[in-house]
Amino acid sequence: MSTDTPVSTHTVAAHMIAGRDRGSRARVIVRAMTLALLCVALSGAALAFAAPVGQVPDEVLVRFRAGTSIARRNTLHAAAGATVVRQFKSVPDLHLIKVPGTAARALAHYGASPDVLYVERNHAITLQAMPNDPRFVEADPGVWGLNMVPLFSDADIDGPEAWDITTGSRNVVVATIDSGIDYTHEDLAANMWRNEADCNGNGIDDDGNGFVDDCYGIAPINGNSDPFDDHSHGTHVAGTIGAVGNNGIGVVGVNWNVRLMSCKMFDADGNGSLAAAIACLDYIAIMKDRGVNVVATNNSWSDNEYSAALRDAIDAHRQRGILFVAAAGNYYQCADNPYECRTDTNNDRKPTWPANFQLPNVISVANSVNYGFLNAASGRGRRTVHLAAPGSFILSTTPANTYDYFTGTSMATPHVTGVASLLKAQDPTRDWRAIRNLILAGTDGDLFPDDDDLITLKRLNARGSLACASCSMLTRRKRPSAPSRTRLSIRSE
Ligand SMILES: [Ca+2]
Ligand SMILES: [Ca+2]
Ligand SMILES: [Ca+2]
Numbered sequence: 001m002s003t004d005t006p007v008s009t010h011t012v013a014a015h016m017i018a019g020r021d022r023g024s025r026a027r028v029i030v031r032a033m034t035l036a037l038l039c040v041a042l043s044g045a046a047l048a049f050a051a052p053v054g055q056v057p058d059e060v061l062v063r064f065r066a067g068t069s070i071a072r073r074n075t076l077h078a079a080a081g082a083t084v085v086r087q088f089k090s091v092p093d094l095h096l097i098k099v100p101g102t103a104a105r106a107l108a109h110y111g112a113s114p115d116v117l118y119v120e121r122n123h124a125i126t127l128q129a130m131p132n133d134p135r136f137v138e139a140d141p142g143v144w145g146l147n148m149v150p151l152f153s154d155a156d157i158d159g160p161e162a163w164d165i166t167t168g169s170r171n172v173v174v175a176t177i178d179s180g181i182d183y184t185h186e187d188l189a190a191n192m193w194r195n196e197a198d199c200n201g202n203g204i205d206d207d208g209n210g211f212v213d214d215c216y217g218i219a220p221i222n223g224n225s226d227p228f229d230d231h232s233h234g235t236h237v238a239g240t241i242g243a244v245g246n247n248g249i250g251v252v253g254v255n256w257n258v259r260l261m262s263c264k265m266f267d268a269d270g271n272g273s274l275a276a277a278i279a280c281l282d283y284i285a286i287m288k289d290r291g292v293n294v295v296a297t298n299n300s301w302s303d304n305e306y307s308a309a310l311r312d313a314i315d316a317h318r319q320r321g322i323l324f325v326a327a328a329g330n331y332y333q334c335a336d337n338p339y340e341c342r343t344d345t346n347n348d349r350k351p352t353w354p355a356n357f358q359l360p361n362v363i364s365v366a367n368s369v370n371y372g373f374l375n376a377a378s379g380r381g382r383r384t385v386h387l388a389a390p391g392s393f394i395l396s397t398t399p400a401n402t403y404d405y406f407t408g409t410s411m412a413t414p415h416v417t418g419v420a421s422l423l424k425a426q427d428p429t430r431d432w433r434a435i436r437n438l439i440l441a442g443t444d445g446d447l448f449p450d451d452d453d454l455i456t457l458k459r460l461n462a463r464g465s466l467a468c469a470s471c472s473m474l475t476r477r478k479r480p481s482a483p484s485r486t487r488l489s490i491r492s493e
């Protein structure tokens with residue numbers, strides 16, 4: 001019996017920076033037919049499917065105090081007229097529930113109970129990057145983030161120098177929490193993680209992990225187990241982490257060899273939800289518990305609302321030794337989307353989530369340009385953002401065997417995730433703390449004029465981290481920042 005259920009979303013326009021996304025919308029490859037066929041194939045398998053995007057479900061996340069009896073939970077649910085949509089394994093006592101009427105009433109109802117640790121509304125989350133203006137792209141030499149011909153700076157991560165040490169390992173698994181991955185892409189397919197025990201499309205949960213036919217991961221935003229990318233963002237992120245190296249095709253990832261797990265929390269239009277993100281984290285934790293060597297998750301997305309449930313789900317990854325690499329956010333988006341307007345790029349002053357969570361397994365990543373300083377739209381913070389990585393005009397894989405240039409902290413983040421997996425490949429005995437320390441201690445470079453905007457003050461350097469046998473570890477601590485006060489003021493269209 002599958003426990004997978006759809007996790008719904010509100011409709012909110014995706015974040016965009018520096019140029020509209022006309023190109024991306026044109027490039028989106030909608031696999032509606034494929035999905036429809038899959039839905040038919042799975043329809044007898046106790047799998048429910050998502051409501052169409054745009055419908056606004058009234059859902060809340062409730063975490064009960066440990067020890068609250070099932071009877072007391074059921075009494076509360078019944079009084080609210082609520083139905084339980086999903087329970088999470090990695091965060092005990094957390095329920096996603098659907099309520100009649102407004103979520104506000106449910107928040108008050110559950111919030112008043114002494115049995116409830118917290119209650120939050122499920123809400124929309126948007127993507128963090130879009131392709132840039134092709135006119136700029138034509139002037140760019142290509143995969144500068146990995147290796148550039150120095151003109152004014154050497155702002156790449158020293159890929160070739162790192163690849164003299166290691167090019168990665170197929171024993172290392174990285175999970176992307178994004179719009180999915182085109183797992184058939186010519187330059188990604190060989191590096192996809194596969195759950196071989198359930199890679200058969202037979203409508204049966206063969207490995208008993210609670211998910212039917214989860215071959216490459218799952219897609220909670222669609223309520224099924226097919227994380228195929230019908231957007232493009234997630235495929236681009238995946239290529240930066242691990243497009244196949246030295247195969248004479250396309251591009252090359254930070255890792256030439258790695259295994260990429262995919263969890264789809266954003267739909268074809270870039271709309272995601274808090275509950276889908278938590279469902280992805282829960283799935284990855286379940287697979288880690290079942291022995292899959294997940295080293296890190298890549299999280300190229302952000303949310304302006306604090307969530308205790310999301311924090312708990314990331315903390316469950318810390319307990320399992322999984323790093324959480326997060327985008328620091330892209331701002332200055334007022335012209336494109338006034339409803340999302342934020343001009344303050346400083347995450348110390350104005351927090352963004354999940355990058356600002358004060359958890360030791362979180363690494364927050366800013367976006368640097370090929371001159372070495374930060375992209376003007378990039379999130380930053382002396383106390384909250386750890387390091388910068390190349391994130392501007394980054395060439396990587398996009399669906400249907402295509403390649404494209406995207407910009408954003410979304411593109412910087414997978415460079416860091418890629419180096420995390422290189423470090424694990426170099427020495428499989430390293431735990432998440434050692435990998436994190438080597439990433440931060442191996443940084444280098446001059447960010448002028450953004451010298452004082454990051455915890456490390458520096459940029460990712462793969463060679464620096466891999467060759468960092470005895471360099472000093474980072475000891476500076478992040479200062480806790482207060483949870484957002486706007487957690488209940490939800491946007492919707
Ligand atoms: Ca270099
Ligand atoms: Ca399964
Ligand atoms: Ca199966």
Ligand SMILES: [Ca+2]
Pocket residue numbers: 187243244245246247248249250251252
């Ligand atoms: Ca390649």
